[in-house]
Amino acid sequence: MPLLSCQLDSTRRRGTFDVLSCTPRDDGLFDLLLADSVLYPEGGGQPGDRGTVAGVAVRDTQPAPQGVRVIAEGPVDPGPHEVVVDWERRFDHMQQHSAQHLLSALAQDHLGLATVGFHLGDDATTIDLDGPLSAAQRDRLAAMANDAIRQARPVQAHVVSVEEYEGMALRSRGLPEGHEGPVRLVSIEGVDVNTCGGTHVSHLGELQLVHIARVERYKGGSRLHFLAGGRALRALDAARDRDRALSERL
Numbered sequence: 001m002p003l004l005s006c007q008l009d010s011t012r013r014r015g016t017f018d019v020l021s022c023t024p025r026d027d028g029l030f031d032l033l034l035a036d037s038v039l040y041p042e043g044g045g046q047p048g049d050r051g052t053v054a055g056v057a058v059r060d061t062q063p064a065p066q067g068v069r070v071i072a073e074g075p076v077d078p079g080p081h082e083v084v085v086d087w088e089r090r091f092d093h094m095q096q097h098s099a100q101h102l103l104s105a106l107a108q109d110h111l112g113l114a115t116v117g118f119h120l121g122d123d124a125t126t127i128d129l130d131g132p133l134s135a136a137q138r139d140r141l142a143a144m145a146n147d148a149i150r151q152a153r154p155v156q157a158h159v160v161s162v163e164e165y166e167g168m169a170l171r172s173r174g175l176p177e178g179h180e181g182p183v184r185l186v187s188i189e190g191v192d193v194n195t196c197g198g199t200h201v202s203h204l205g206e207l208q209l210v211h212i213a214r215v216e217r218y219k220g221g222s223r224l225h226f227l228a229g230g231r232a233l234r235a236l237d238a239a240r241d242r243d244r245a246l247s248e249r250l
């Protein structure tokens, strides 16, 4: 699939794109087919975007063989329309996704732990590592991540040919079966280069901070729950409010 506008410029919040077709669904919503869009389709652990097409609310965006399938709350006539991203939600996803690349790279290079799973949810984001993580390792990982954030290292997406990709020594899981066309790489300067189709911040300073909230044993390895950026700041506020409520009761 050719790269989409949301992948070519992840900071782009709106644009005019052609709606190719509009099909009613059984659940009362409508499937809009677009060849290109600023709306990111679910993939690589990152949820699909919400926003609007021609002012009609978008519930979800999914990949389609010809581009993206946008699930809208109402019908939209085929033709060119303004597409707008729910930027607050998308930027939150960019913060969590870039933080995942950072934590996974540091866990691999400094703790010898490979990432075997990643889930970006509405509340929690998790990384599954292939071995146990002690409290000391957890704190070291968080300290290294926040150190890289302080350095505001640049995050960049590059596109290379399959031949160039195969000549590079990367830790990535490899290309999906039947991959054709250019390969998109996302790099964090001095920390990581990995294949990824997702949307990312421009530099690590935009992550503000990373907090590892919880580590649990999971399938012989560990599952790490983390918060980045706005989510981490809101969790601090919530912790303060809980502390205050508790001390008032004592």
Ligand SMILES: [Zn+2]
Pocket (backbone or CB within 6 Å): 044, 097, 101, 195, 196, 197, 198
């Ligand atoms: Zn990624």
